[in-house]
Amino acid sequence: MKKHWDNPQEHAMPQGVRVPASVQIGTVTVAPATVLAPMAGVTDTVFRRFIRNASVFTTGSDSAASVDATITNQQSGCGLIMTEFTSADGLSRMRETKRKRYLTYYDDEHPISAQLFGSNPDTLADSARIVQDAGFDLVDLNLGCPAKRVVACNGGSGLLKDLPQIERIFRAIRAAVSIPFTVKFRMGWNDKHIVCVELARLAEDCGLNACALHARTREDGYTGQARWEYIAACKDAVSIPVIGNGDIRTPEDAAAMVDITHCDAVMIGRTAPSNPWIFRQIAQYTASKEATGTGTYDHPADQDRYRMIRDYFGMLVDEIAIEEAAEAARAATITASGQVAREQRHRDCVGKMKQFASWFTHGVPGGGALRKQIFESKNGPAVLDAIESFFANRATVLEKEDAVAEVDETMLASAAAYCD
Ligand SMILES: Cc1cc2nc3c(=O)[nH]c(=O)nc-3n(C[C@H](O)[C@H](O)[C@H](O)COP(=O)(O)O)c2cc1C
Secondary structure (H helix, E strand, O other): OOOOOOOOOOOOOOOOOOOOOOEEEOOEEEOOOEEEOOOOOOOOHHHHHHHHHOOOOOOHHHOOOOOOOOOOHHHHOOOEEEOOOEEHHHHHHOOHHHHHHHOOOOHHHOOEEEEEEOOOHHHHHHHHHHHHHOOOOEEEEEEOOOOHHHHOOOOHHHHHHOHHHHHHHHHHHHHHOOOOEEEEEEOEOOOOOEOHHHHHHHHHHOOOOEEEEEOOOOOOOOOOOOOOHHHHHHHHHOOOOEEEEOOOOOHHHHHHHHHHHOOOEEEEOOHHHHOOOHHHHHHHHHHHHHHHOOOOOOOOOHHHHHHHHHHHHHHHHHHHHHHHHHHHHHOOOOOHHHHHHHHHHHHHHHHHHHHHHHHHOOOOOOHHHHHHHHHHOOOHHHHHHHHHHHHHHHHHHHHHHHHHHOOOHHHHHHHHHHHO
């Protein structure tokens, strides 16, 4: 995952503009009009529920909120979540039980959209039916993935060079399902082949209910700035909702995107793993701006980060326990291949903890030491222990720091630098 942006553009607070309170996508109301972008390897059910349910601040204006309370979309600030992309070919070939694992979601994830990729209209239509039958609220087609292995099979952004094939796919999926159908695409293959406006019109003609543009070409990868003017051009061209995506890092960025493009909703990807409060911050910013004319929002404190890491890791471990209980209910004895799968699942869980730890601890003084400890941990409980003791010790360190703050502040600065 690319963590940094090339020369991020700083956006001042736009006057009189807000992220819309809602957007209607076919029969589904998305409120507020914010979407968690699909991210392979990131937006699994645990992360999606984490964004929905665990992103309340324990300090600041949210301090009275109960961590265990059910949280509405309005409170979390995230109106729609999406699965990572799933291969239509794979899905249509899989056995029922394996399909269920790929399409796992929980009741509190609604509204939820499942994203598919592929190039064969019939297979994609079959998979869209599977998604609809699994109870998803929307189905989305991926026309943006730049990965070579996907493009090589004409999937993802590979299709951007073949609009007639896209039309066949659009029509096949549209005929197959009655749930809202959306598409997420890049601007085109490269600067000589920009097709986003044509594609948005095609989507509308074929009965799709919304489109989302990541405002870069396939050749751009993640370099340079997302070119929001192309989101504006799509918005001008169609009357179905247009969701803007690319380079939103702050609530100010989200409002600026709406200001510049008039898009109907904003979609956020890379910011979410390092700042899961982003949706909540956008909601706070919007509400305070409406009330007072000035947008303000809370910033995570140490204990917010601590709770965030602990909750997320706890949810990962719980999910494994749920999967294992389901397996045990299906088969009385664990086969050798079942045992291999089980061990792999535990390794994946620890791998995910390590990956997330590095995103989550950015900006935490001494976070480098914690990251090192987590990377050296052999299993889930060891990772959790490292986190517990880091934050417990940190509370003591902070108390001591407070006590000596009056004595020598520069010494403290050097100590913090030494720890990190
Ligand atoms: C690790 C990672 C995985 C991604 N996986 C998907 C995916 O499965 N489907 C998709 O449409 N886009 C995927 N994307 C692209 C994002 O959805 C989004 O379009 C892109 O990151 C730009 O938005 P951002 O600037 O808010 O991150 C992925 C991006 C990243 C960083």
